[in-house]
Amino acid sequence: MxxxxxxxxxxxxxxxxxxxxxxxxxxxxxxxxxxxxxxxxxxxxxxxxxxxxxxxxxxxxxxxxxxxxxxxxxxxxxxxxSRVKNLRFIPGDLILRKNSVSRAEPHGKLAPNWEGPYRVVEASQHGYYKLVYRGGALVPRIWHAEKLKLYFS
Known part of the structure; x- marks a missing residue:
């Protein structure tokens, strides 16, 4: 073989x-x-x-x-x-975020694949979005906060 x-x-x-x-x-x-x-x-x-x-x-x-x-x-x-469909979200849209990317929810076989819904409050042309919970609180960027801890500790 x-x-x-x-x-x-x-x-x-x-x-x-x-x-x-x-x-x-x-x-x-x-x-x-x-x-x-x-x-x-x-x-x-x-x-x-x-x-x-x-x-x-x-x-x-x-x-x-x-x-x-x-x-x-x-x-x-x-x-x-060529088969990728680009989606642009505008402020006010409700979206779901993939759990494997953010790891906000527990990760495992029976864990949900998506988290949310979140509301888009700010959108840029480069694909950067600011999200808020339904109550209006800003969704934290967990991985970014951990990076900052490494730089400033």
Missing amino acids: LWSYRTTPRTATQETPFSLTYGSEAVVPAEFLTSSPRIAAFAAEANEDERRTDLDLVEEKRNTAAAQMASYKKTLGSYYN
């Missing part, structure tokens, strides 16, 4: 992990049992020169694979980001 993983080309780089590590393609053990074109075309004299050439070019192959990986990640990110 591990051999199969190392000798299968990745989608992002179009290279195998084995070739990026060692500079050449691996021969799968099954190719020795059955006659394959790669085994039939093997010439020991030419192999030494080709191996040295592969080792000289392995850094270039890795750099090319890194560039392809970056391009692949950019394409994949733009694909998923």
Whole structure:
């Protein structure tokens, strides 16, 4: 199984992990049992020169694979980001806040996923919102207060 993983080309780089590590393609053990074109075309004299050439070019192959990986990640990110719907809240809107972000409620399997509702009292263009409870008290930013404690203690 591990051999199969190392000798299968990745989608992002179009290279195998084995070739990026060692500079050449691996021969799968099954190719020795059955006659394959790669085994039939093997010439020991030419192999030494080709191996040295592969080792000289392995850094270039890795750099090319890194560039392809970056391009692949950019394409994949733009694909998923095209489906994101930006929501802008205006003062007066009622919203719920995800509990895993603020951790205001106890965190666990049976804990609620959302907390609130809160009312938006101030909104900026950069996605910053000031929230108040239904009674009108300002919702504290707990993680920010803990940071301040670290700086001023």
